[in-house]
Amino acid sequence: MNLAYYPGCSGLGTSREYERSTRAACAALGVKLTDIPDWSCCGSTPAHALEHALSGALSARNLVGAARAGCDTVATPCPSCLSNLKTARHRMADDGFRAKVGRLLDQPADALAALPDVQSVLETLVTRVGLDAIRAKVRQPLAGLRVAPYYGCIMTRPADVMRFDDPENPTSMDDLLTALGAEVVPFPYKVECCGASYGVTRRDIVARLSGRLLGAARDAGAHAVVVACPLCQMNLDLRQTQVEWPGGKAVDMPVFYFTQLLGRALGVPDAELGLEQLCVDPAIAFRRAAQVVAARQAEEAAQAAKAAAQAAAKAAQAKQAAAANEGGRA
Amino acid sequence: MMSFARYIARGELARALDDMARGRVTYAPRREGDAVVFRPRAEGEEPLLARATVPPKGVIFPQSERLFAFIREKDPNDPGRTTVRLDSTVDIKPALIFGGRPCDARGFHIFDRVYLNGPHRDPYYAARREATVVVTLACTKAGSTCFCHWTGCGPADTTGSDILLTPVGSGNDGGFVAVAVTERGAAVLEQANLPEADAARADAAQAVHAATRAALGAQSPAPDLSATPTRLLERFGDNDFWRDMSDKCLSCGACTYLCPTCYCFNITDENDGGDGMRGRRLRSWDNCMSSLFTREASGHNPRMGKALRLRNRVGHKFSYYPQLHEGVVSCNGCGRCITGCPVSVDIREMVVRATEANEETPNA
């Protein structure tokens, strides 16, 4: 089964680091991605709310392209593309919709063949590669790094279309990050809206919703937020100076794409992961993680020292007692 | 009656048939799938000369025919009073059967004795029989199951026929010597405007008859069956004999429905649907090999097993019928019951064994 790859338009612009890190991580894991020839926009423009057939036609065009390239599955990093491709595929099951879309396309979908399945890159990695295989390839565990995985609002919803993970409490990214050696903090806002779609029109809403997310992550002790969505990433990262932090402003919560951390753990050079393109300095997180590790090591050392001291004391005591005994006898 | 012979050149046959059949529906052998059956022939159609799988008896004695329709009529003033009106109009068209063999034609003679000349004249049969001219083709070969010469029939027997055609010559020189057997046959033959068959051809026809007769004799010398009617009656209670004879019989009706002499029927009434007030009485072929044939209303069946049923078939043809009809055997030796039987039950063997078996134990 061949895997088609649909980067989505943001992968060529605002989320180039997501695109780069995805390809790098997949390469490191030996996942072959076949680019859909002549791929186009998925239709996830504001128009998709107004004209389903046109939006569906754009998605269908890409799916047909993937099928013609011999692929039975399409993976995409972008949840928005995922949602749109999946919805289109779902709607294409209806003969009427399929016919309508067919009239809009030069190369309509084959009436009898099923369109390729669509999944997120996250799903691909967790289900196809598998956590065990990933764990086995980790070269540089993310030790000490406390992360809050944030899935975003559309990756699992609507549940009957997306059919991936628990719609209210997904855990696949948690599991993946755990496999990489990171420590996942309990984060209740995994699928809450970050407000990104109001990014231009109602910044007050964005400020409130994003602030709540970042604050909860910080309260939970996270060093970083990990996302799987270009829009979320931009929103949480770029606007960190603007949001209403619950406990006072700060610009110290790096927001990673999960693929960046994955790549890092697999030993992909940072340059290929686009870490430099993040707004909030990722080093903050790594530094804190290092501190945790150092503190832990220090504590362990202290404990070891204490134990050694105790043991020494005990030995000394025994020696003393033995000496006393000997002395008594003497 | 005046006896004369005409000659039909091979290439003239279709035309001659068209002329003979003027005003009549012609039934001639036609291939249907892997069988040859009698079917209405279109004008000008070159007839098939092969012997049919099924004899032409259905033309005169249909597989199933409506004897009459019954119509219930209600008294408009009192729906409780119903009268029944019968409609027994039968649409019978003049017909001509071409291409049957002497054994097929003689079948009608067996029927005639029962349905025309017996105590009850069957109007349906009579009407069709009288409307139908039988043009028969004499045999030129002895088939492996042919035994017409045992039964009083033969490869050129004219019993039951109106016209007998004998193939003479071969290839492009070939043709048929046609001899009218009956007045009606003569009249029909005249319609065809054919040349007289010269003496050479008449002799050739005689030679064909003799040769086929000889071939048959060589294949199976005709046994003496004069004692068979009594012997079969003596064997009536010999259950072991009939068990052995019928072991392999499947008790289907192929032998009787293929037989040119089997004339038994069943009567059933059926509703016509529609308003529920109409129905029809059907007469359809029945066969003594079926357990239903003699099943009584009480459920009792005097011929319970297939052995008793097979005994009846052989007995009827070679004993009971001859005893009622001046010794005429109601079997023409066409052999279809043997070739058509799924398990090759051989009536010849049964007749011979029944006749011989008694000779072995004359006073048993």
Add this chain to the structure above:
Amino acid sequence: MRIGVFVCHCGSNIGGTVDVPGVAEVARAYPDVVFSSDTMYACSEPGQAAIVDAIKEHALDGVVVASCTPRMHEPTFRRTVERAGLNRYMFEMANIREHVSWIGKDREANSNKAAELVRMAVEKLRLNAPLYPKSFDVTKRVLVIGGGVAGIQAALDCADGGIEVVLVERESTIGGKMAKLDKTFPTVDCSSCILGPKMVDVSQHPNIRLYAHAEVEKISGYVGNFKVDVRRKATYVDWELCTGCGLCMEKCPSKKSPDAFNEHVGVTTSINIPFPQAIPKKAIIDPTSCRQFVKGKCGVCAKVCPTGAIRYDMEDQVVTEDVGAIITATGYDLFDYTKYAEYGGGRYPDVITSLQYERLLSASGPTGGHVKRPSDGKEPKTVVFIQCVGSRDRSVDRPYCSGFCCMYTAKQAVLTKDHIPDSRSYVFYMDIRANGKMYEEFTRRAMEEYGVQYVRGRVSMIVPQGDTYLVRGVDTLLGEQVEVPADLVVLAVGAESSHGAPQLAEKLRISYDNYGFFMESHCKLRPVETNTAGVYLAGACQGPKDIPSSVGQGSAAAAKVLGLFSRGRLESDPQISQVDVRRCVGCGKCITTCPYGAIEWMELRGEMKARVIETVCQGCGICTVTCPQGAIQLQHFTDNQILAEVNALCLS
């Protein structure tokens, strides 16, 4: 045959879109029809009298009524023709109301269709034959499955009516869900105070044989004569000897056994009596946690038991009981709320179910009636109740309303205020369904007297915040999102069918719906009967029900059984299969397919033939289709009768 046809106007119900006199006129021409007329209301007293008169006057021996559905009035008209001296099966109905006049307005098409339906009925009737029921003896004992309040009520009513009752309960005590409740709505009286005496009555009634910790394994037979195998599961305590003194519980060293009776709020001992009022008050060992079973050594209970009742080697035992009727009262189970990940999916210790809360409220519960948070034992000051968790929610495949949650939530909110006077309660609800006597008044009191905050809307998520929880939902009346910080969240979990219900239904040969609730015979008119004669339903096994309804159904089912048994002998429906032994070749295919085991082998003059056990056959006709030679025919629906209808339409 002399057939009479009566075409009903049903006022204007049929007459409005069907030419009724015209149909009657056409029918007069049908075969064997000697009388045909229209009638205003065939089912009315004068309508029926006219049929009786016509039968007598015209010497009819068969009647067709064209009116409403036979599912409605076939029994009525069968009695009518019987009154006139005809056999009840010499009657057919043509449904020209539900299937004709009510579904189309084209008068010509309707009239033509009605006439055809009459014609089909006439054609079938022409082949009908009088049928006569057979009578047989009845075993006047009843099996009650389930010892919740519905089963208890049914058992007591039957026992008081003088018949022997076998009561089978899956748990080690009867009492069911009601025994776990603290108080009951709308009177807020003590649950165990009103249930307890009934439980004691069960244990003391001479007509009741109680098998607790037992399950029905197999059921065979038919109405009046069932044979039931009951598996008495091993308790490891000889209940003949156990006095229920509780010494074993005191001494049992294994104190962390799951406490099912207390809904897993807290733990119990491996050997235990579930609660002080248990009936039978006998101890039972949980072999999954008992040290004797897990580690192979302990034996403390055996040592301390004053009567020596402990039997570690006890095995299951199967007993067979003969009964004439069965009442199923298997109740319900709670919806598994962990499917709601947005409410924590079981991750948050202080988000609990309503029944767990009930145990916290109960004086005999694990906290002695003091409401304490499971996480830290603190008394909650703010309690949020969320309704419809697993009810009216298609996303979890529970589209139905569980019926009683609105009321118990109100009750629990009231009790919360009683227990913790300075607490605040919030109830998130979709609609308040308080349609019982005094119910609406009760919820009003909760709001008005007890100050419970009712918020109309769903909760979208619960987020832990420090040691409290942020409950976020929508107030649809205000049209705003609301967030309530809560110390304790109580989920009003809905009811679902009892686990194992479908399997039991298959043993009982009764139907169940998509959710495992048993199907009643008629949703309105036969609510406690099933489609299997002699099997009745009581309580929530048929669908979620509150206590009054369950008790009512228990009594209703008991009344049905007493009514059934009041007849000395029962009559079997003669619409059953019959074998024509002359046609039967003894291949046994009918025996293979019969779902009731109603066909058996019989030897006839050395040959094996099929024979129908008349009392067991239910008349489905599966065998008739199975039989290649048509030797087994379902009476009243024979091949020829159905063919007559087909031919009336299709023969041409």
Add this chain to the structure above:
Amino acid sequence: MPVLKGKELRVVGFLCNWCSYGGADTAGVGRFSQPTDLRIIRVPCSGRVDPMFVVKALLGGADGVLVSGCHPRDCHYSQGNFYARRRLETLKTFLPALGIDPDRFQYTWVSASEGQRWKNVVSSFVEKVHQLGHAPRIEEAAPYLPLAEKGDTPRAPLRPPLRPLSYPAAGTLAASLEQLREKIRAALPELDCVIGWQQGFDALHATPLFMRKPEDVDKLTWGPLNVHNLATYLPQFKNRKVGVVVKGCDSRSVIELLQEKLVEPDNVRVFGMACEGVVDMTRVQKTLDAGNADGAMCADTAPSSVGVEGDNLSIEGEAPARLRLADVVAEKCRTCDTPVPLLGDVVEGNASAPAGPAPDAPPSPPSLDALDSMTPEQRRGFWRAQMDRCLRCYACRNACPMCVCRDHCIAESRDPHWTTQEGNIREKLQFQVIHALHLAGRCTECGECQRACPVNIPVLALKQWMNRSVRTLFDYRAGVDVNAVPPLLAFAVEEKNIKEHGL
């Protein structure tokens, strides 16, 4: 009764009393308007709906037939609709064999509360039937006899047999046969008789042999002329001990009879030998006739002897001929995968090995391919043309080893009265449908029905079609497992291969 002209078509419904009839009532109570075409016949359960009712209606002029019962699991009789689902799905897949559009028959589930659903079901089904229009009648179809001028039934080009058929040298064959005879002689004393073959009325025809005395055993023959399936005789020996000689294919019939308990395992002894194929006598005859320039004036010529060795059949006599077995072998032998009997006392001989690896699915027989290649209209015309010459002799039935009703067959009874004595296509075809439906899941495709037909009607194709349906729907093949339950006598709560039909 005439259908309302121009407005309605004839649509017949069979509804179970408890759910769907109630659902139709509910729709009425709700005043959900529906097309007026449907005429409802009330039955207690969808399990009471004999597929033959549907066939009867469709052959009798119905334009559509709808069956509706309780939803699976909700049957009032707990299992009726499960059986119905199997029977009706089987029928639905079979109808196209007759040239009947399967869309004219639909079955579905509607509960008593689903008034709205009932309305939708009726509306969409009636609309579908109106789209299809009046149902064409088989008796009015233009006769279609492909290759009739060549006197051939429509057989697809001959497929080479799965295994190279090759009889051993005469001596080897005789030795094997003698071994077989020895086994039979040994067992004969305790048996009523042993059924085998002997030479028939001429050297080209074998005929069943009933061996009762040791000397009878000498007559036993083995070879490609042993066409008969002798298992057919077994059920009549009920309660008596009997032996039977079988080919591989015949042994499947014995298994099927054992499975259905129509013969008792203790009462039947099976003898057999590896088979290298038997001839199709019709094809032999035709091949021989083809050399007869005289247009087969008289078809049957008596050969004096017939020999077989390897793939060659040599006919001696007046008209000697050499035939290749591969050219004249019976259709079933071309796809045979059971040359060695599956049970009994077997002389292995040396059955030739399959030519290649066993195919995943049995290759479809040529007659079925031919039927498949026809349009529905051609199929109607085909059956019209073929059934026309049916004599109603019921040789097909009586030769069938699985037709155990025999004297009680519903083809001839008045109660139940499924068929009339009318000599028309409909009545004749109706019996063939009865035969095929009654054989569903039981037929081993031994081909006796077609072989027995005195007028060579290719009725086997209907059974081949049915067997394919049964294989596809239930993954079942008859006559290989004595302990299997035939699929139509069983059900699964979730049917793997039966999809809900959307209505």
